[in-house]
Amino acid sequence: MGLHDDHVVEPPSEAPDPPGSDALVAAGDLLRALAAPVRIAIVLQLRTSPRCVHELVDALAVTQPLISQHLRVLKAAGVVRGDRRGREVVYRLVDDHLAHIVIDAVAHVEEES
Template sequence: MTAASPLPGEVHSEGPVKPSTPVQSPATLAGAGELLRALAAPVRIAIVLQLRDADRCVHELVDALDVAQPLISQHLRVLKAAGVVHGERRGREVVYRLVDDHLAHIVVDAVAHVQEGS
Protein backbone atom coordinates (compact mmCIF):
# COMPACT_ATOMS: atom_id res chain seq x y z
CA MET A 1 0.00 0.00 0.00
CA THR A 2 1.40 3.42 -0.93
CA ALA A 3 0.97 6.68 0.95
CA ALA A 4 -1.50 9.16 -0.48
CA SER A 5 -0.09 12.28 -2.08
CA PRO A 6 -0.28 15.30 0.20
CA LEU A 7 -2.95 17.86 -0.60
CA PRO A 8 -2.09 21.52 -1.23
CA GLY A 9 -2.19 23.42 2.05
CA GLU A 10 -1.41 20.38 4.19
CA VAL A 11 1.55 20.67 6.50
CA HIS A 12 4.06 17.84 6.76
CA SER A 13 7.41 17.47 8.46
CA GLU A 14 9.02 19.19 5.45
CA GLY A 15 6.66 22.21 5.76
CA PRO A 16 3.50 23.27 3.92
CA VAL A 17 2.74 21.59 0.62
CA LYS A 18 2.52 24.07 -2.24
CA PRO A 19 0.63 23.38 -5.43
CA SER A 20 2.95 22.77 -8.37
CA THR A 21 3.50 25.67 -10.74
CA PRO A 22 2.67 24.94 -14.36
CA VAL A 23 5.62 25.15 -16.75
CA GLN A 24 5.54 28.42 -18.69
CA SER A 25 6.53 28.87 -22.32
CA PRO A 26 9.92 30.45 -23.08
CA ALA A 27 8.11 33.41 -24.66
CA THR A 28 6.09 34.00 -21.48
CA LEU A 29 9.22 33.82 -19.32
CA ALA A 30 11.07 36.19 -21.66
CA GLY A 31 8.17 38.65 -21.51
CA ALA A 32 8.10 38.50 -17.72
CA GLY A 33 11.85 39.14 -17.68
CA GLU A 34 11.43 42.20 -19.91
CA LEU A 35 8.68 43.52 -17.65
CA LEU A 36 10.80 43.07 -14.52
CA ARG A 37 13.77 44.77 -16.22
CA ALA A 38 11.54 47.73 -17.07
CA LEU A 39 10.54 48.00 -13.42
CA ALA A 40 14.11 47.58 -12.13
CA ALA A 41 15.01 51.23 -11.60
CA PRO A 42 14.18 53.28 -8.48
CA VAL A 43 12.75 56.19 -10.49
CA ARG A 44 10.52 53.85 -12.51
CA ILE A 45 9.32 52.21 -9.29
CA ALA A 46 8.50 55.67 -7.92
CA ILE A 47 6.63 56.54 -11.14
CA VAL A 48 4.52 53.37 -10.89
CA LEU A 49 3.71 54.17 -7.26
CA GLN A 50 2.63 57.69 -8.27
CA LEU A 51 0.48 56.37 -11.12
CA ARG A 52 -1.10 53.85 -8.77
CA ASP A 53 -2.71 56.78 -6.95
CA ALA A 54 -3.81 58.76 -10.02
CA ASP A 55 -3.11 59.47 -13.68
CA ARG A 56 -0.38 62.11 -13.98
CA CYS A 57 1.28 64.28 -16.56
CA VAL A 58 5.05 64.70 -16.77
CA HIS A 59 5.22 67.96 -14.81
CA GLU A 60 3.24 66.40 -11.94
CA LEU A 61 5.72 63.52 -11.80
CA VAL A 62 8.64 65.97 -11.91
CA ASP A 63 7.17 67.89 -8.97
CA ALA A 64 6.24 64.80 -6.95
CA LEU A 65 9.54 62.99 -7.42
CA ASP A 66 11.90 65.98 -7.60
CA VAL A 67 13.55 64.53 -10.70
CA ALA A 68 14.47 66.48 -13.85
CA GLN A 69 11.91 66.46 -16.65
CA PRO A 70 14.18 64.84 -19.27
CA LEU A 71 14.90 61.96 -16.87
CA ILE A 72 11.20 61.45 -16.11
CA SER A 73 10.46 61.43 -19.85
CA GLN A 74 13.22 58.88 -20.47
CA HIS A 75 11.88 56.55 -17.76
CA LEU A 76 8.33 56.95 -19.06
CA ARG A 77 9.55 55.87 -22.53
CA VAL A 78 11.00 52.68 -21.02
CA LEU A 79 7.78 51.97 -19.10
CA LYS A 80 5.67 52.68 -22.19
CA ALA A 81 7.80 50.39 -24.39
CA ALA A 82 7.38 47.62 -21.81
CA GLY A 83 3.60 48.05 -21.77
CA VAL A 84 3.53 49.30 -18.17
CA VAL A 85 2.11 52.77 -18.86
CA HIS A 86 -0.05 54.36 -21.51
CA GLY A 87 0.08 58.03 -22.46
CA GLU A 88 -2.90 59.98 -23.72
CA ARG A 89 -2.61 63.48 -25.14
CA ARG A 90 -4.89 66.04 -23.49
CA GLY A 91 -4.31 69.41 -25.08
CA ARG A 92 -0.64 70.27 -24.74
CA GLU A 93 0.07 67.60 -22.12
CA VAL A 94 0.34 63.83 -22.14
CA VAL A 95 -1.34 62.15 -19.18
CA TYR A 96 0.10 58.78 -18.16
CA ARG A 97 -1.70 55.92 -16.49
CA LEU A 98 -0.86 52.34 -15.57
CA VAL A 99 -2.01 49.80 -18.12
CA ASP A 100 -3.44 47.58 -15.37
CA ASP A 101 -3.45 47.09 -11.59
CA HIS A 102 -1.28 43.95 -11.74
CA LEU A 103 1.70 46.17 -12.42
CA ALA A 104 1.12 48.23 -9.30
CA HIS A 105 0.83 45.04 -7.24
CA ILE A 106 4.24 43.86 -8.43
CA VAL A 107 5.87 47.11 -7.30
CA VAL A 108 3.90 47.43 -4.06
CA ASP A 109 4.74 43.83 -3.11
CA ALA A 110 8.44 44.37 -3.86
CA VAL A 111 8.54 47.55 -1.75
CA ALA A 112 6.67 45.84 1.10
CA HIS A 113 9.06 42.89 0.97
CA VAL A 114 12.07 45.19 1.29
CA GLN A 115 10.46 47.15 4.13
CA GLU A 116 9.73 43.92 6.04
CA GLY A 117 13.42 43.08 5.95
CA SER A 118 14.45 46.49 7.32
Protein backbone atom coordinates in the same frame (compact mmCIF):
# COMPACT_ATOMS: atom_id res chain seq x y z
CA MET B 1 12.21 32.43 8.73
CA GLY B 2 11.06 29.94 11.34
CA LEU B 3 8.39 27.28 11.22
CA HIS B 4 5.96 29.45 13.17
CA ASP B 5 6.31 32.65 11.15
CA ASP B 6 3.11 34.06 9.71
CA HIS B 7 4.72 34.49 6.31
CA VAL B 8 5.34 30.81 5.58
CA VAL B 9 3.87 29.88 2.23
CA GLU B 10 2.78 26.32 1.74
CA PRO B 11 3.83 24.77 -1.58
CA PRO B 12 0.96 23.88 -3.90
CA SER B 13 -0.17 20.27 -3.71
CA GLU B 14 0.41 19.84 -7.44
CA ALA B 15 3.08 21.64 -9.39
CA PRO B 16 1.50 23.85 -12.07
CA ASP B 17 2.65 23.51 -15.63
CA PRO B 18 5.69 25.72 -16.13
CA PRO B 19 5.12 28.79 -18.29
CA GLY B 20 6.45 28.72 -21.83
CA SER B 21 9.80 30.28 -22.65
CA ASP B 22 8.12 33.24 -24.41
CA ALA B 23 6.20 34.06 -21.23
CA LEU B 24 9.38 33.82 -19.15
CA VAL B 25 11.26 36.14 -21.52
CA ALA B 26 8.38 38.64 -21.47
CA ALA B 27 8.23 38.51 -17.65
CA GLY B 28 11.98 39.12 -17.48
CA ASP B 29 11.64 42.11 -19.82
CA LEU B 30 8.85 43.52 -17.67
CA LEU B 31 10.84 43.12 -14.46
CA ARG B 32 13.88 44.78 -16.07
CA ALA B 33 11.68 47.73 -17.08
CA LEU B 34 10.62 48.09 -13.45
CA ALA B 35 14.16 47.68 -12.10
CA ALA B 36 15.09 51.34 -11.60
CA PRO B 37 14.25 53.38 -8.50
CA VAL B 38 12.78 56.27 -10.53
CA ARG B 39 10.57 53.89 -12.54
CA ILE B 40 9.38 52.25 -9.31
CA ALA B 41 8.55 55.71 -7.95
CA ILE B 42 6.67 56.57 -11.16
CA VAL B 43 4.57 53.40 -10.89
CA LEU B 44 3.80 54.17 -7.25
CA GLN B 45 2.69 57.69 -8.26
CA LEU B 46 0.51 56.42 -11.10
CA ARG B 47 -1.19 53.79 -8.96
CA THR B 48 -3.28 56.49 -7.29
CA SER B 49 -4.11 58.57 -10.35
CA PRO B 50 -2.96 59.40 -13.87
CA ARG B 51 -0.32 62.13 -14.03
CA CYS B 52 1.33 64.33 -16.61
CA VAL B 53 5.09 64.75 -16.78
CA HIS B 54 5.25 68.01 -14.82
CA GLU B 55 3.26 66.44 -11.96
CA LEU B 56 5.74 63.56 -11.81
CA VAL B 57 8.66 66.02 -11.91
CA ASP B 58 7.17 67.92 -8.96
CA ALA B 59 6.27 64.80 -6.96
CA LEU B 60 9.61 63.04 -7.45
CA ALA B 61 11.97 66.04 -7.58
CA VAL B 62 13.61 64.66 -10.73
CA THR B 63 14.33 66.56 -13.93
CA GLN B 64 11.84 66.53 -16.78
CA PRO B 65 14.24 64.88 -19.25
CA LEU B 66 14.92 62.06 -16.77
CA ILE B 67 11.19 61.51 -16.10
CA SER B 68 10.53 61.47 -19.86
CA GLN B 69 13.33 58.93 -20.42
CA HIS B 70 11.95 56.60 -17.74
CA LEU B 71 8.41 56.99 -19.06
CA ARG B 72 9.65 55.92 -22.52
CA VAL B 73 11.08 52.72 -21.00
CA LEU B 74 7.85 52.02 -19.10
CA LYS B 75 5.76 52.74 -22.18
CA ALA B 76 7.87 50.46 -24.39
CA ALA B 77 7.47 47.68 -21.82
CA GLY B 78 3.69 48.11 -21.78
CA VAL B 79 3.63 49.31 -18.18
CA VAL B 80 2.18 52.78 -18.88
CA ARG B 81 0.27 54.44 -21.67
CA GLY B 82 0.03 58.09 -22.50
CA ASP B 83 -3.17 59.85 -23.54
CA ARG B 84 -2.96 63.32 -25.06
CA ARG B 85 -5.05 65.94 -23.27
CA GLY B 86 -4.60 69.24 -25.04
CA ARG B 87 -0.90 70.12 -24.98
CA GLU B 88 -0.10 67.54 -22.27
CA VAL B 89 0.22 63.79 -22.22
CA VAL B 90 -1.34 62.12 -19.21
CA TYR B 91 0.26 58.83 -18.21
CA ARG B 92 -1.56 55.98 -16.51
CA LEU B 93 -0.76 52.36 -15.63
CA VAL B 94 -1.89 49.83 -18.19
CA ASP B 95 -3.27 47.60 -15.40
CA ASP B 96 -3.25 47.25 -11.62
CA HIS B 97 -1.17 44.04 -11.61
CA LEU B 98 1.95 46.09 -12.21
CA ALA B 99 1.29 48.33 -9.24
CA HIS B 100 0.84 45.25 -7.06
CA ILE B 101 4.20 43.86 -8.16
CA VAL B 102 5.92 47.11 -7.17
CA ILE B 103 3.97 47.53 -3.92
CA ASP B 104 4.74 43.93 -2.91
CA ALA B 105 8.45 44.38 -3.71
CA VAL B 106 8.67 47.56 -1.64
CA ALA B 107 6.74 45.95 1.24
CA HIS B 108 9.04 42.94 1.16
CA VAL B 109 12.15 45.11 1.38
CA GLU B 110 10.66 47.16 4.20
CA GLU B 111 9.84 43.97 6.16
CA GLU B 112 13.43 42.78 5.81
CA SER B 113 14.95 45.98 7.20
